[in-house]
Amino acid sequence: MALSIPKEILEQLRAHGEQTYPHECCGVLVGQFDEAGGKTVESAIACGNTRTDSPANRYHISPAELTRIQRESMLAGRDIVGFYHSHPDWPAKWSSTDLDEAHWTGCSYVITSVEKGKAVLTNSFLLVGDEQSKHFEDEDIEAK
Protein backbone atom coordinates (compact mmCIF):
# COMPACT_ATOMS: atom_id res chain seq x y z
CA MET A 1 0.00 0.00 0.00
CA ALA A 2 1.16 3.48 -0.77
CA LEU A 3 0.11 7.08 -0.83
CA SER A 4 -0.34 8.19 -4.42
CA ILE A 5 -0.02 11.94 -4.87
CA PRO A 6 0.27 14.17 -7.94
CA LYS A 7 3.70 15.81 -8.15
CA GLU A 8 2.23 19.31 -8.18
CA ILE A 9 0.33 18.66 -4.94
CA LEU A 10 3.47 17.23 -3.33
CA GLU A 11 5.34 20.36 -4.32
CA GLN A 12 2.47 22.49 -3.01
CA LEU A 13 2.62 21.03 0.50
CA ARG A 14 6.43 21.21 0.53
CA ALA A 15 6.23 24.87 -0.50
CA HIS A 16 3.76 25.47 2.33
CA GLY A 17 6.43 24.34 4.79
CA GLU A 18 8.89 26.82 3.27
CA GLN A 19 6.34 29.64 3.44
CA THR A 20 5.63 29.17 7.14
CA TYR A 21 9.27 28.52 8.16
CA PRO A 22 10.47 28.73 10.92
CA HIS A 23 6.98 27.71 12.00
CA GLU A 24 5.27 24.43 11.29
CA CYS A 25 2.73 24.30 8.50
CA CYS A 26 -0.21 21.92 8.41
CA GLY A 27 -3.00 20.82 6.14
CA VAL A 28 -5.43 18.13 5.11
CA LEU A 29 -5.10 15.62 2.25
CA VAL A 30 -8.37 14.88 0.50
CA GLY A 31 -8.89 12.08 -1.98
CA GLN A 32 -9.97 8.47 -2.26
CA PHE A 33 -9.29 5.18 -0.52
CA ASP A 34 -9.06 2.16 -2.79
CA GLU A 35 -10.32 -1.27 -1.82
CA ALA A 36 -6.82 -2.56 -1.11
CA GLY A 37 -6.21 0.18 1.45
CA GLY A 38 -4.11 2.46 -0.74
CA LYS A 39 -4.91 6.14 -1.00
CA THR A 40 -4.91 8.68 -3.78
CA VAL A 41 -4.59 12.36 -2.93
CA GLU A 42 -6.66 14.70 -5.09
CA SER A 43 -6.09 17.93 -3.20
CA ALA A 44 -4.11 19.34 -0.30
CA ILE A 45 -5.92 21.95 1.75
CA ALA A 46 -3.61 24.30 3.63
CA CYS A 47 -4.79 25.05 7.16
CA GLY A 48 -3.75 27.55 9.75
CA ASN A 49 -1.64 26.41 12.71
CA THR A 50 -3.63 27.29 15.82
CA ARG A 51 -0.63 26.63 18.12
CA THR A 52 0.40 30.28 18.14
CA ASP A 53 1.94 29.71 21.58
CA SER A 54 4.59 27.39 20.12
CA PRO A 55 4.35 27.38 16.31
CA ALA A 56 7.97 26.41 15.71
CA ASN A 57 7.56 22.94 17.20
CA ARG A 58 3.81 22.29 17.49
CA TYR A 59 0.85 22.24 15.13
CA HIS A 60 -2.86 21.93 15.60
CA ILE A 61 -5.62 22.19 13.00
CA SER A 62 -8.79 23.93 14.11
CA PRO A 63 -11.57 21.35 14.58
CA ALA A 64 -13.96 23.82 12.98
CA GLU A 65 -11.79 23.86 9.86
CA LEU A 66 -11.55 20.05 9.91
CA THR A 67 -15.31 19.76 10.26
CA ARG A 68 -15.89 21.98 7.25
CA ILE A 69 -13.33 20.07 5.16
CA GLN A 70 -14.76 16.70 6.17
CA ARG A 71 -18.33 17.71 5.39
CA GLU A 72 -17.52 19.32 2.04
CA SER A 73 -15.29 16.42 1.02
CA MET A 74 -17.92 13.82 1.82
CA LEU A 75 -20.61 15.74 -0.04
CA ALA A 76 -18.29 15.74 -3.06
CA GLY A 77 -17.80 11.96 -2.78
CA ARG A 78 -14.28 12.27 -1.41
CA ASP A 79 -12.66 11.64 1.94
CA ILE A 80 -9.97 12.88 4.25
CA VAL A 81 -7.12 10.44 3.53
CA GLY A 82 -4.39 12.11 5.55
CA PHE A 83 -2.69 15.20 6.88
CA TYR A 84 0.59 16.97 6.37
CA HIS A 85 2.85 19.13 8.46
CA SER A 86 6.43 20.35 8.46
CA HIS A 87 9.34 19.90 10.84
CA PRO A 88 11.43 23.09 10.78
CA ASP A 89 15.10 22.16 11.21
CA TRP A 90 14.11 18.67 12.31
CA PRO A 91 14.11 15.32 10.46
CA ALA A 92 11.18 14.17 8.34
CA LYS A 93 10.20 11.45 10.78
CA TRP A 94 7.42 11.23 13.31
CA SER A 95 8.00 12.37 16.87
CA SER A 96 6.51 11.05 20.09
CA THR A 97 4.24 14.11 20.12
CA ASP A 98 3.08 13.28 16.60
CA LEU A 99 2.13 9.78 17.73
CA ASP A 100 0.48 10.91 20.96
CA GLU A 101 -1.67 13.39 19.07
CA ALA A 102 -2.53 11.11 16.12
CA HIS A 103 -6.05 9.69 16.12
CA TRP A 104 -6.93 9.10 12.46
CA THR A 105 -6.20 5.39 12.06
CA GLY A 106 -5.84 4.35 8.42
CA CYS A 107 -4.83 7.84 7.37
CA SER A 108 -1.44 9.10 6.21
CA TYR A 109 0.65 11.58 8.16
CA VAL A 110 3.03 13.28 5.73
CA ILE A 111 5.99 15.13 7.20
CA THR A 112 8.42 17.43 5.38
CA SER A 113 11.70 18.49 6.91
CA VAL A 114 12.50 22.14 6.26
CA GLU A 115 16.12 23.06 6.83
CA LYS A 116 17.02 26.75 6.94
CA GLY A 117 13.86 27.55 5.03
CA LYS A 118 14.29 24.93 2.31
CA ALA A 119 12.09 21.81 2.06
CA VAL A 120 14.34 18.74 2.06
CA LEU A 121 12.75 15.34 2.66
CA THR A 122 9.09 14.36 2.63
CA ASN A 123 8.01 11.07 4.19
CA SER A 124 4.66 9.47 4.85
CA PHE A 125 3.59 7.40 7.82
CA LEU A 126 0.43 5.31 8.10
CA LEU A 127 -1.32 5.33 11.48
CA VAL A 128 -2.24 1.76 12.44
CA GLY A 129 -4.09 0.22 15.40
CA ASP A 130 -6.48 1.64 17.97
CA GLU A 131 -5.78 4.15 20.74
CA GLN A 132 -4.12 1.49 22.90
CA SER A 133 -2.00 -0.08 20.18
CA LYS A 134 -1.51 2.76 17.72
CA HIS A 135 1.75 3.15 15.89
CA PHE A 136 3.13 4.55 12.68
CA GLU A 137 4.32 2.42 9.77
CA ASP A 138 6.51 3.74 6.98
CA GLU A 139 4.48 4.31 3.83
CA ASP A 140 5.73 4.74 0.27
CA ILE A 141 4.88 7.96 -1.52
CA GLU A 142 4.12 7.51 -5.22
CA ALA A 143 4.46 10.94 -6.82
CA LYS A 144 2.84 10.95 -10.26
Place this chain on the structure above:
Amino acid sequence: MPIKVLIPTPLRPYAGKQSIVEVSAQTVGEALSSLVAQHPDLRKHLFSEDGKLRSFVNVYLNDEDIRYLAKDATPAKETDTITIVPSVAGGV
Protein backbone atom coordinates in the same frame (compact mmCIF):
# COMPACT_ATOMS: atom_id res chain seq x y z
CA MET B 1 -36.19 12.99 7.92
CA PRO B 2 -33.52 11.84 10.37
CA ILE B 3 -30.41 13.68 11.51
CA LYS B 4 -27.23 12.78 9.66
CA VAL B 5 -24.13 11.90 11.64
CA LEU B 6 -20.91 12.03 9.61
CA ILE B 7 -18.44 9.34 10.65
CA PRO B 8 -14.71 10.00 10.19
CA THR B 9 -12.62 7.35 8.45
CA PRO B 10 -10.96 5.94 11.60
CA LEU B 11 -14.32 5.17 13.19
CA ARG B 12 -16.04 3.61 10.19
CA PRO B 13 -14.81 0.08 10.94
CA TYR B 14 -16.87 0.34 14.14
CA ALA B 15 -19.92 1.75 12.35
CA GLY B 16 -20.57 -0.96 9.79
CA LYS B 17 -18.17 0.78 7.38
CA GLN B 18 -20.72 3.56 6.93
CA SER B 19 -19.68 7.15 6.38
CA ILE B 20 -23.10 8.54 7.32
CA VAL B 21 -25.41 7.14 9.99
CA GLU B 22 -28.94 8.46 10.32
CA VAL B 23 -30.53 8.83 13.75
CA SER B 24 -33.73 10.22 15.23
CA ALA B 25 -33.18 12.50 18.22
CA GLN B 26 -34.15 15.76 19.89
CA THR B 27 -30.67 16.60 21.21
CA VAL B 28 -27.06 15.92 20.26
CA GLY B 29 -26.73 13.65 23.29
CA GLU B 30 -29.70 11.58 22.15
CA ALA B 31 -28.23 11.43 18.65
CA LEU B 32 -24.93 10.09 19.96
CA SER B 33 -26.77 7.59 22.19
CA SER B 34 -28.75 6.40 19.19
CA LEU B 35 -25.56 6.14 17.16
CA VAL B 36 -23.89 4.01 19.83
CA ALA B 37 -27.03 1.90 20.22
CA GLN B 38 -26.90 1.11 16.51
CA HIS B 39 -23.15 0.51 16.60
CA PRO B 40 -22.05 -0.53 20.11
CA ASP B 41 -18.42 -0.93 19.07
CA LEU B 42 -18.23 2.84 18.67
CA ARG B 43 -18.80 3.49 22.36
CA LYS B 44 -15.27 3.04 23.65
CA HIS B 45 -13.87 5.07 20.77
CA LEU B 46 -16.13 8.04 21.48
CA PHE B 47 -16.53 7.96 25.25
CA SER B 48 -14.22 7.39 28.20
CA GLU B 49 -15.22 5.02 31.00
CA ASP B 50 -16.99 7.82 32.86
CA GLY B 51 -19.23 8.37 29.88
CA LYS B 52 -17.71 11.68 28.77
CA LEU B 53 -16.60 12.39 25.24
CA ARG B 54 -12.94 11.56 24.86
CA SER B 55 -10.79 14.68 24.96
CA PHE B 56 -9.61 14.29 21.37
CA VAL B 57 -13.09 13.72 19.94
CA ASN B 58 -14.81 16.84 18.67
CA VAL B 59 -18.52 16.89 17.92
CA TYR B 60 -19.98 19.63 15.78
CA LEU B 61 -23.60 20.49 15.19
CA ASN B 62 -23.42 22.00 11.73
CA ASP B 63 -20.58 24.54 12.21
CA GLU B 64 -20.66 24.78 16.01
CA ASP B 65 -18.65 22.84 18.59
CA ILE B 66 -21.19 21.41 21.04
CA ARG B 67 -18.77 22.15 23.91
CA TYR B 68 -19.57 25.82 23.30
CA LEU B 69 -23.29 25.21 22.94
CA ALA B 70 -25.26 23.18 25.48
CA LYS B 71 -23.08 20.08 25.09
CA ASP B 72 -25.23 16.91 25.14
CA ALA B 73 -28.36 18.97 25.73
CA THR B 74 -27.88 20.95 22.51
CA PRO B 75 -31.16 20.73 20.59
CA ALA B 76 -30.93 19.06 17.18
CA LYS B 77 -33.45 19.09 14.39
CA GLU B 78 -33.95 17.02 11.29
CA THR B 79 -32.10 19.35 8.95
CA ASP B 80 -28.97 19.38 11.12
CA THR B 81 -25.75 17.53 10.46
CA ILE B 82 -23.59 16.22 13.29
CA THR B 83 -19.93 15.79 12.42
CA ILE B 84 -17.48 13.78 14.51
CA VAL B 85 -13.86 14.84 14.04
CA PRO B 86 -10.91 13.50 16.02
CA SER B 87 -8.30 16.20 16.63
CA VAL B 88 -5.25 16.66 14.42
CA ALA B 89 -2.10 17.92 16.09
CA GLY B 90 1.55 17.11 16.74
CA GLY B 91 4.99 18.56 16.53
CA VAL B 92 8.63 17.83 17.21
